[in-house]
Amino acid sequence: MPVLIPKKLTTLQNAAYIGLDGELVTVIGLGVALHDGETPGGTIYERQKMISGRNLLRNGDFAVQQNGNSWLGIPTVGSSSYTADGWFYQRGGGSTANIAISESYLDNNLQIQRALRLTTFSGGGSSAFSVFSERIPGALLFSGKTLSLSFWAKCNTARSIAVEIGNDFKSVVTNQRLLIGKADLTTQWKYFSYTFKFPDRPTVFTRGVDHHSWLYFWLEAGDDYNSRTGGISTYSGSFDLADVQLEESEVSTPFERLEYHKSREKVREHFEVVTSVISLGKYGDNITDAKVGGYIPFGTTKRKAPTVTATYDFLTGGAVFGVSEQGFNVSGTANSATSPARVLTYKADSEIQPT
Structure with missing residues (x-):
């Protein structure tokens, strides 16, 4: 046969x-x-x-939306804003952006399930820029490796964006960066794939707090950044991005669409938002004492002790203390005789902030 x-x-x-x-x-x-x-x-x-977890990025398809799904006129202060879980918008020279996750801009492209639209409002000067970025702990994570980056993208007009990868040692060691390429976008969805070798680790190096690697999508940039971006120029307009995947490979493989709980767990190592009501109990040796408190474990262990903010109800002077990678404590004074003091929401953030 x-x-x-x-x-x-x-x-x-x-x-x-x-x-x-x-x-x-x-x-x-x-x-x-x-x-x-x-x-x-x-x-x-x-x-x-073929095994799960090959994408080195988190939330590349923007499925996890703990931080919301739209951000208007950002940043309102400073030079960056946290947007879709895992991703930052960075700006210079007065540029701002509107950003939203949506399933409305897919144009019947069955390869993708949702997209992120970034509408830039460029400052227009030589120092203006708009960057969409993600940071991954570990300055030596990519050193000497052959990597492949893939994504879908389009724009409201034909123009180029620059894609860059690099690291930050958070020390006196000079950071390394590599221009992966310029993606020539059109008004239709287009698939992009790049394979490249990241620079080898320096012979001598030291690493400081929050040393990391990063991926940049330069959407628009003034003349001050021509040598870095290849001269993409400033621009006010709409960019759509979907299914971003970075993997250690000689070729790009089909996008790995994780089950939602697995994707959320990857995100929650860095950023977690919980809206469940958590009741607090009394403490102290006086039965009439109104002091209450409790220990709250995180849903996912963090990469380092995060910054925790919380909202409360029926509690005066609510305070967070004893924060670790595993959880945190809350204390305060109950102010109701009929309703238990409680934590309404909390946010735990250990993302590496842009500098």
Whole structure:
């Protein structure tokens, strides 16, 4: 009985191979590629990348929305704002933005489930810029590695954005950064994929508090940043971004869409919002004492002790203390004879802030 043996190609050979619609090719040492008769390289499925968790970024499809789903006129103060969980908008030179997560801008693209629209209002000068970014703890996380970045994007007019990766040692050591490329956006959804090697670690280095690696999408930038961005220029307009994935791989693989609770757990290592009502109990040796308190464990252990803010009801002088990676304590004075003192919401934030 005849046996169908798939064609065997090296990674470079497959990258240039178009093949037939539905043809399966073995990519030596990597996995398999499914071809459609039109796209060079086809769709790669790596054997070593079939396990969950290959995306080095968190919330690349913006499914987790603890921090809301829209942000208008940001930042109202300072140079950055926390937006979709895991992601920051950064600006310079007076630029601002409106940002919203939506399923309304998909244009029947069945590859994506939701998108993030960033509408920039550029300051227009040489120092103006708008950047969408994420930070990952560990300045040496990417050192010497071959990485692949993929995403979907479009704009309300044809123009280029710059994509950059780098690290911050939070010390006297010079930070490393690499311009991954310029993505030429159109008014239609377009898939982008880049493979690159990150610089090797320095021979001598020290690391300070919150050392990290980062990914930047430069949406617009003035002349002060031409050498860094390739001269994308300032711009006021709408950008749409979806399914951002960064992986240690020689090729980009299909976007890994995690189950919601798994995606939320990755986010909650850095940022957690809880709106469940948590009642507080009395403490002290006096039965009539109105002092109350309690220990509240986090839903997910944090990467470091976070900044915690809370809201209360039926409680005077509510205060947070004893914060650790695992949880925090609350104390205060109950002010109702009929309703228990309670925590209404809390936010625990250990995200690395832009500087």
